[in-house]
Amino acid sequence: MMEMLTDFLQAGVLPTVLLLIRAVVPVLALYVVWRSYTSFKKGQRRRDPVIMLCEEASGVRFPVLYWENSIGRSKSCDICLPDATVSRDHAVLMRREEGWVVCDTGSQSGTMVNGREIKGQKLLAIGDAITMGDVTLTMRNADSPPETRRRIFKGFSTEAASPMKLMVVATLVHLLMALQACLTDGTFAFTQAIPSLIVIVMGWGLYIYSIGIQHRVSFEIETIAYLLSGIGITLLSTFYEEGVKTQLIAMFIGILLFCFLIWFMNDLDRVSKFRLYIAAGAILLFALNLIIGTENHGAKNWIQIGPFSMQPSEFIKIAFVFVGTSTLDRLQTKKNITEFLLFTGICMGFLFLMKDLGTAAIFFACFLIIAFMRSGSVRTIALILAGAALGVLLILQFMPYIADRFAGWGHVWEYVNDSLGYQQTRVLTYMASGGLFGIGLGQGGLGGTRVFAAENDLVFGTLCEEQGLLLGLVVLMAIALFIFYARSDVTRSRSTFFSIGACAVAGMLLFQTCLNVFGATDVLPLTGVTLPFISAGGSSMMSVWGLMAFLKASDERTYAARRASKNGSRSQARPGRNTGEFTPPPRSEMPYDTGYTPRPVSRPPSSSGAGRRYSKPAGRHSKPSRPQPPPPERRDDMEDISS
């Protein structure tokens, strides 16, 4: 017993305290990651019909469930009209800023509204009759009470966590990591905490902007991005001091980019107007890269302007999603993806010329996701894949040195001291050294011995070594959950533009994560791409924050609150605005205002704070002063319509 005590004192109390902190950090991070997702799901709209379309002749009612609906004879249409005179994909009924619009998507017999043939988009009002072939549908309000169905799995908590609470826990994670950073040398060095504190200021700045000024109701995606960015920056701050300033500036610009893109995507007309410019700009940027770019470790993917350097391909990722994704009316009229295929081809061509194979693979994966979601054709995808495989074979045939770079894959332990396995074996050794809780921030051998690319390509190894495998897995889980965010928004978003964009981004980030993590750990060949949010690299950090905008925009609440705050005070005077639709559903069924649904006339007018009221879903984290919080059991029947 005495011996044990002596040993304990000899080992020092500090290492034990730090070990405990490292054990707590992943638990808190996991809480933030998991609760962000469950809260996100809780806050979502229930699957209720938005409006109704009635066939007066037969009395059949078609509930309109989405903000964009395809109408046609085909079974895959959202509103299926089994009538021979209706084309397979006849028309699209969409909700836009100004109200419901219908547009014909190249049908045989055309589409008429109130007996008049339409060209382009036609704004509708309640009571308008849409004629397609022999079928005439009249637009009606959705007044029928929704069926209630209980969800089987409610998550581990029935209540959504408040955004503030999650931000506080995420900040706690950062503070704990900052504390570790201060104690790396055994003494308390406050300056080590500065990067983390700057991250915290930026995170809360975004929070105040988003919740306080923009009156948005949800903050989950930003919370995750904030959590991951902070983990990454604090990790880097202990062994890669020279890059931390860049990371911080990049995070700031990334947040600005994120806010800008959300604003930009609010207006889909604006997006479609700029689409061509974005594509042209992307190609131009690639060309510029190829001409004035500098080669760095085998890939010519850098542009150096004065003291600033950047990786254009990171920003082109954003442009790539913009060009690839599309609204439903465009999907219906331009079924083939030739245009996008061409753009992809050009991008891939440039990337091959730049010898940036990792990024090329990411673009290709993103392309596959978008192509499949747009065309739904397994045959097309198989054809593209076969073509790509052939291309890869040809490349390997004519450029065998590329294959040589991957010769160590799968048996890196035979190349412990040469370039084929040096980095991977170091990653594996140091990851194993870290165990589940890590050997301590700033104590790692991967960063400490300056193994090449420990701060970017191999950063997952550094993370696991210093903070433990558990935190590494939580970070991976956070990125993987973006898939679920995107999937659960996929039919709820305002447009397929957002659905496809969000899925493409989630898929792209997960694929990139696969390449990074599995490359470093010899599950896949090492290609040298960044780990989103964690890796050092300013362009990557900005681009990832920019990409988050697609996930955020896909959430219909993002714009709802904005509109609410803008129009809140006028809402009573002009309910439903031009559309004339107006039957307020019971308040308890509307957890928040989507911005598209009519506002209840019973709501007391107020000049101040009206926006605030819309900005938060009633009852989510209700305070006593808030009137009529909906009974909790009513919210249980919220259902994931995408599943």
Place this chain on the structure above:
Amino acid sequence: MKTVGFRSIVLYILLAVFLGGVGYMVANQFLHGREWAMQPYNANLSGQMGDIKDRNGNLLATSQDGERLYSEDDTVRRALLHTIGDTAGYIGTGVQSVMGDKLTGYNFITGLNQTVFTSMTSGLDLTIDQNACTAAYNAMAGHNGAAILYNYENGDILCKVSAPTFDPAFVPEDIETNDAYRGAYLDNTLSGSFTPGSIMKIVTAAAAMQVWPDSWNERTYDCWGSENIGGSDIVCLHGESHGTQDMYSAMGNSCNIYFAKLANDIGSDILQRKAEEMGFNANLAFGTVTVAKSTIDLANVNANQLGWAAVGQYTVLANPYHMMTLMGAIAKGGTYTQPRLTEGRDLFSDRSPASRKLVDATTASQLKSLLRSDVEYYYGDWLFPSGMSVCAKTGTGEVGEGKDPNCWMVGFCDSAQYPYAFAVIVEEGSGGIETAGSLVSAMLQALA
């Protein structure tokens, strides 16, 4: 919208691949993390290994303030370098490399973190005797070579020294360039193979005992110092002519011509099989370390080559660890006790799988009497501490290139009080008894 929603399921393919990859990665770390972490280049390793002590409690290595410290005596540091290993971990067969996980307290949960528990359990007590090792090292007198000795009853390795060596506390800066340090990272006892010379005659004798079980000691051959066998000469050491020799006298005089003729009567096939039975061309495991093989290849040899092979020349190579276990087997009735460096249930003390029978009991006792007669009537018991009843055979392996021969001595003490088997080899020595014999003597002296 519905169809787009449905198609988004494609993301699950990616997710499945991702989860599979993560599962594979984590499972691999769980299964192989130990080996991964125990890499010589791992910067987290050296500073936190536990203490290593010899059998008498002398501290051989310890850690202080993140630094690895070794014995205070520089001769001890040099003599035990290959047994303990160096800080940088280049010596892959040392305890610090092979048992690094035990020394560092590595486990999957806490990795290489130093916790209260690891610092209490990470110590290691070796079976080594520090004094025997320094005695052997000093007796080598700067020559390269190897000396290994163990207790053939319980398996404890008491002495294990390899040279060239260096001081792990002050690693020479020219270690990579200076020829004197060439091969210093190699433990010659485990990873070296040398031309055996006359110690090979033990194997040839064992083959004769198999071919002529009743008359092997009655066979005689004439020796005139040099004789043409199979087209070229086979000569005895210094051209000495031994006259008519039987097995005992030929073994004592180390008569090459006797054994060359004997081998030709035995035949290459039988000699090859016998050698393999006795552990040549076999992978002997020492814990997790694979020992360098002793090798023999008598396929398509002519009479002259067979003659030279029978006396340990030609292409025959012998490994000191193997020779020691062979001696242990002869001493113990044919089956040797697996040598170990640590007591208890550790990697280096696992005795069950590698124990094997190298000779049968009859041959073992006949060889024992041959080897005992060598010392008793030819080398002299005065060489060794009294009462040890040493049985041994010397060898001088000619290596050519104008170098002096490899001087070997392999053997054991036929004594219940000193159950030691040994194998020593000194490169470029002056003679079997002079060089290797005095080395063995020094070792046994230290253990007496």
